[in-house]
Amino acid sequence: MTTQSPRTPHPVDHLVLPTADLDVARARLDKLGFTVAPVGKHPFGTENVCVFLGDDTFLEFLAIGQREVCEAEAREGNVFVARDQAYRFRCGNEGFSALVMGTQDAESDHSAFVEAGISAGVILNFSRPFVTPDGKEDRASFRLAFAADLRAPDAFFFTCERVNTPNADRSQLQAHANGAVSLREVILSEVNPTDFQYLLQEVVNQRDVNAHSFGMDLRAANANVSVLSPQGLHSFFGLEARGAERGLRLQAFVVGVRDLLAVESLLRSNDIPFEPRGSRLIVHKAPGQGAAIAFEAV
Template identity: 40%
Template sequence: MFAEIDHLVLPVESLRVARARLLQLGFQVEAEAKHPFGTSNACVFFSDGTYLEPLAVSDEAEAAAAIAAQNTFVARDRRFRLSSGGEGLSAIVLKSKDAERDHAYFLEHGIGGGPRLDFSREVIGGDGLVRTAAFRLAFADLGSEHFFGFVCERLNASALPSGLGTAHPNGVQGVSRLLTSGCTNQQSMYVLGRFFGTEPVATGSVFSFVLKNASIILRPAEPESGITADAIIFHVADLELTASLFDRAAAAYQRDGRRLIVLPAVGQGATLVFEEKEK
């Protein structure tokens, strides 16, 4: 399979705080949406088809019940929060056309990450009508307490609302690269290669997994609990426009050549990097 990033999961303590932070950085944030297992999100959609999923625990009792019922999504979110704190970047999600097939593939190659998850929830479209959207998830174990992977199949894509906001004041058009660090031994390369469906490309000691719409960069490190996600790199239309917005919003950033670096803050647990898209 030739993998394509669907979205990135960013646990947060509070969606209200996360929304305020992301708005300060010039992102357009969708309305809060509740899952049927105790979590909620407020997504940020991009024109390249990728998106961010800030995720909060909205009902502790429901989340605990979901974990007891072997809900892999909620269980892994809980593991991340216990091992890495309440905020950060916990998971990479790939697009799937057949999550049941992908689940079997993960098991066959020894990287199964837990029971598959099917769920549905109500969504409100731009026309104001309420529809039911259904999803099927299959999980991979990437050998880390701090980072996991899964695929997402939309079972009735027509139920999802159209016209979601992808025009962001900061000029972000999508995810370009994901920076990670961790062990680069043969076992790690095998696991990641099976999940991403492509073999790594080495540049010195750094490895890249080139996907259909972005790249995953793995830098060597020896964390006790496996791979960690360090930063998201976005491509923007005009870097000076992005910098000007940060200045007006009093959002702290560092300039490193032709990139802007925003370090983690409350409501934003991952480092964000902004680069001008090559013309």
């Protein structure tokens, strides 16, 4: 009898959140109490600002820097840029387009995605300049393997291998006025969540699925990945799914903070509307913030 070797779940690496204007995103994130890194530029025409958390995850707010370069790259098969363009065409320039898992071997992931029938295209290798908080210049290099499902055109997934990560002290960037320390949960929605169980098992590299009356959960190495029905999305987060539309959609994420009362005070002082819901504070979408953010105490 043959047995399958147990899988080691991937960690969540980062989230991709398209935005129309990095200045607007930065201003919004500042008011939410996040420390925002300097602008980073990709060699394929996009640019970002990032929020780095103490658990080695980050939030990537992505904008179009050079439209002509992006369009040329998409035509040449750059999956990252092509999916970003498709998302913006269908959903607008503010949103939440991709869940990214960390990996030590993107090439193996790509082979697994091809075998599973969920590959979204060829591997992407790229490097970009990196400036440390103390002003030193270096290069960061990455290798990405993409997965997607044609039934879910508004969400895509990839694993990210950090081929070369500059040895920089990020402690200043990981210190946030709101006390954020970790990414606790990623929230997706779908009318029938288990229709996408197979896809997410491959992406997270996790066979175990916790199915419940409102959806299903998969445990990544460092966070929970949850797919909720429209009823679950409303019950837990006060969010409304778009009618009975089918397909996975990335809706929200949960950030762990040291002191929830301090977050509440900060949001009030910065005139940021929020909704207390259970043990969380929900901040709904706004310009520069394409997904709902739930804060909860760690």
